[in-house]
Amino acid sequence: MVEVATYCRICPAACGLLVEKSDVRITAVRGDPLHPLSAGYTCPKGRRVASFHDAPDRFLRSQKRSAGGDLEPIAFESAVDEIGGRLSAVVNEHGPDSVAMFLGTQSVFATLTRRSAMAWFRSLGSHKLFSTMTIDQSAKWLRPLRLGDWAGGRQRFDSADVWLLVGTNPLVTMQGGDFTGLPVQNAARSLTAARERGLSLIVIDPRRSETAAQADFHLQLEPGSDAVLIAGLIHVILVEHREDRAFCAEYADGVAELRSALADLTPEVVAERTGVPAQQIIEAARVFATGPRGMAMSGTGPDMGPTANLTQHLIGVLNVVCGRFAREGDRASQDGILVAIRPPRAEVIAPQRTWEHGFRSRIGGYGMLNGELPSSILPAEILEPGLDRVRALVVVGGNPAAVFPDQELTVRALRSLELLVTIDPFPTETAQLADFVIAPTLALERADHTGYFDGIFAKPFAQYTQSVLDRPGEVVEDWQFFSELAAAMDLPIKLAGRELHPGMPRPTSEEYLAWTAERGRIPLTEVLGHPHGRVFDEIDPVTVAPDSGSGGRFSVLPDDVAEELVEALGAPSTSDSYPFRLIVRRNRRMMNTLGRHIPGLAEEPANSCLMHPDDIAAIGARAGDWVRITSVHGQVLAICRIDATLRRGAIAMTHGFGRLPGQDVDLERDGANPGWLLSLTAHTQTITAMPLMTAVPVTVERAH
Numbered sequence: 001m002v003e004v005a006t007y008c009r010i011c012p013a014a015c016g017l018l019v020e021k022s023d024v025r026i027t028a029v030r031g032d033p034l035h036p037l038s039a040g041y042t043c044p045k046g047r048r049v050a051s052f053h054d055a056p057d058r059f060l061r062s063q064k065r066s067a068g069g070d071l072e073p074i075a076f077e078s079a080v081d082e083i084g085g086r087l088s089a090v091v092n093e094h095g096p097d098s099v100a101m102f103l104g105t106q107s108v109f110a111t112l113t114r115r116s117a118m119a120w121f122r123s124l125g126s127h128k129l130f131s132t133m134t135i136d137q138s139a140k141w142l143r144p145l146r147l148g149d150w151a152g153g154r155q156r157f158d159s160a161d162v163w164l165l166v167g168t169n170p171l172v173t174m175q176g177g178d179f180t181g182l183p184v185q186n187a188a189r190s191l192t193a194a195r196e197r198g199l200s201l202i203v204i205d206p207r208r209s210e211t212a213a214q215a216d217f218h219l220q221l222e223p224g225s226d227a228v229l230i231a232g233l234i235h236v237i238l239v240e241h242r243e244d245r246a247f248c249a250e251y252a253d254g255v256a257e258l259r260s261a262l263a264d265l266t267p268e269v270v271a272e273r274t275g276v277p278a279q280q281i282i283e284a285a286r287v288f289a290t291g292p293r294g295m296a297m298s299g300t301g302p303d304m305g306p307t308a309n310l311t312q313h314l315i316g317v318l319n320v321v322c323g324r325f326a327r328e329g330d331r332a333s334q335d336g337i338l339v340a341i342r343p344p345r346a347e348v349i350a351p352q353r354t355w356e357h358g359f360r361s362r363i364g365g366y367g368m369l370n371g372e373l374p375s376s377i378l379p380a381e382i383l384e385p386g387l388d389r390v391r392a393l394v395v396v397g398g399n400p401a402a403v404f405p406d407q408e409l410t411v412r413a414l415r416s417l418e419l420l421v422t423i424d425p426f427p428t429e430t431a432q433l434a435d436f437v438i439a440p441t442l443a444l445e446r447a448d449h450t451g452y453f454d455g456i457f458a459k460p461f462a463q464y465t466q467s468v469l470d471r472p473g474e475v476v477e478d479w480q481f482f483s484e485l486a487a488a489m490d491l492p493i494k495l496a497g498r499e500l501h502p503g504m505p506r507p508t509s510e511e512y513l514a515w516t517a518e519r520g521r522i523p524l525t526e527v528l529g530h531p532h533g534r535v536f537d538e539i540d541p542v543t544v545a546p547d548s549g550s551g552g553r554f555s556v557l558p559d560d561v562a563e564e565l566v567e568a569l570g571a572p573s574t575s576d577s578y579p580f581r582l583i584v585r586r587n588r589r590m591m592n593t594l595g596r597h598i599p600g601l602a603e604e605p606a607n608s609c610l611m612h613p614d615d616i617a618a619i620g621a622r623a624g625d626w627v628r629i630t631s632v633h634g635q636v637l638a639i640c641r642i643d644a645t646l647r648r649g650a651i652a653m654t655h656g657f658g659r660l661p662g663q664d665v666d667l668e669r670d671g672a673n674p675g676w677l678l679s680l681t682a683h684t685q686t687i688t689a690m691p692l693m694t695a696v697p698v699t700v701e702r703a704h
């Protein structure tokens with residue numbers, strides 16, 4: 001037996017692991033006590049990493065759908081040749097926009113995956129790029145494009161006096177860095193230490209989550225009322241003249257207009273609309289404005305809600321009016337250890353409004369955000385006849401068949417493709433529909449470094465890991481698929497700045513990894529010498545440089561935001577027909593859909609409907625009963641369980657459960673898919689086409 005230091009690559013926390021292994025398999029996994037950030041911490045997923053590798057249903061060979069409809073093993077080289085030939089034929093007949101790619105969350109956690117996928121896609125020349133980002137938090141991309149962005153970056157959590165979190169539970173999600181700002185390797189310990197040094201924590205969440213339970217102020221709002229509540233906080237700050245007037249005068253347009261737009265939004269009005277007591281709103285606003293350091297940040301929750309774009313904009317405005325950004329001379333939030341960073345400057349990047357220029361989707365006429373189209377239009381892009389219809393789709397690290405709203409429509413679209421290819425270690429819902437499944441390595445079977453996470457780590461940390469296990473079967477790395485696919489399609493591919501043409505030798509994974517880190521501030525060879533990872537405290541911290549005189553200004557209240565604000569502040573739509581609100585909830589034992597079927601992680605009953613005990617009693621049910629949840633779009637059954645941390649009227653489930661439509665479903669084992677309650681086309685946000693996926697009006701009744 002040997003024990004090897006490495007790190008987990010299931011979620012962004014990248015916790016250190018010690019893996020004990022025999023010649024052929026993992027025999028034990030524990031948190032690495034010598035890891036400088038996680039210090040021995042692991043969550044249930046990390047501790048069960050062996051179960052992912054040894055899962056009995058894991059694909060160890062690439063698969064091709066046979067004439068009889070079953071997936072059957074195929075040699076990787078043959079699969080690539082056939083896929084390349086079929087994709088080339090589609091492109092030759094219908095053009096590059098007839099091929100789409102969907103990048104799932106797991107494509108982020110291997111350094112080489114997304115880079116190589118994008119390199120192939122750019123060479124292909126298609127515009128039809130989609131990702132999980134635009135099906136759960138596109139508002140985060142929209143915000144800087146219409147508010148503007150601060151080139152100096154965010155303030156640091158480790159020197160903050162106050163932190164405000166909207167719709168996120170980092171103690172469970174491990175979302176840190178530019179999402180929540182929290183250091184998430186053992187987030188509970190980080191938060192406790194911050195609280196002990198005097199940090200004030202404000203959490204906005206309909207549920208008294210694990211993070212909210214630690215807060216000085218838990219604003220337990222009615223689901224979906226985020227925008228009104230945050231606008232109410234801004235109202236208090238502006239009415240009491242607590243804004244940073246110097247910062248606003250120098251860098252922001254529209255503050256006076258915002259002040260008058262919010263004039264009537266008194267704490268009493270906000271309390272009526274959100275269910276949060278007026279005095280709590282006033283006190284939280286004062287604490288946030290007093291700071292003097294700290295930021296408002298958010299998770300995925302508000303980005304799925306009924307006012308996603310406006311809510312995200314107002315979170316940004318809260319930071320603008322209080323001047324909450326890293327200023328000249330401040331230590332920057334990123335250190336650029338293994339990857340180059342844009343030099344931070346104390347100035348505004350003016351709103352770019354990119355979606356108003358360039359390519360537009362044929363479905364809905366949507367413009368692009370960060371080079372992507374809204375994922376919610378992908379099914380229509382496939383199904384609607386016409387020029388540039390998507391006929392072939394490549395999926396990597398994602399499971400759209402399980403997580404998109406309106407699963408029936410999504411699956412119908414995926415079934416109608418001429419070619420569906422997915423890179424997937426498991427027979428997920430998407431893999432079950434695919435024409436080809438490429439069987440990939442799992443994390444411990446490949447070398448990697450932490451360059452992608454540079455912006456997430458709270459310290460100048462880096463780690464390099466060798467491959468811990470031999471590759472089983474005929475699995476390949478994701479990047480090798482894209483590299484070989486480019487060759488099979490006779491396309492050049494640019495890997496870390498090097499253009500490789502078909503027939504040219506490909507690098508090894510280790511060489512490619514080294515290329516990706518050659519612009520970092522610490523040589524990868526130096527990182528290699530520290531198997532547990534290291535905090536490179538001795539490097540000069542990156543500090544924010546002075547304003548270059550670019551003249552950029554924030555746009556606090558552009559016309560489209562003003563219209564959304566008027567609509568949000570108007571009379572609330574009351575509907576007695578759907579008295580409950582279904583909210584989404586992360587599950588510590590899963591990373592999106594990953595982990596549902598992993599032995600030791602799967603829970604039974606799966607995906608219970610969590611309800612306040614008084615709500616369970618009010619519908620005449622008891623904990624453990626089956627309940628029927630109905631929205632205007634559909635219906636699901638689930639076992640109800642008590643969660644007294646929920647606000648009354650809110651029920652909570654997790655997206656991505658269930659099976660494919662028409663399959664036998666064992667609800668206790670598979671869980672219900674809340675996507676059946678959602679629509680891809682009704683209640684979508686403007687600009688982003690983001691569907692309503694939380695705060696969904698529903699009824700709940702006991703199922704007899």
Ligand code: SF4
Nearest residue numbers: 008011014015043046
């Ligand atoms: S929090 Fe869990 S899943 Fe995430 S990196 Fe750490 S051990 Fe892995």
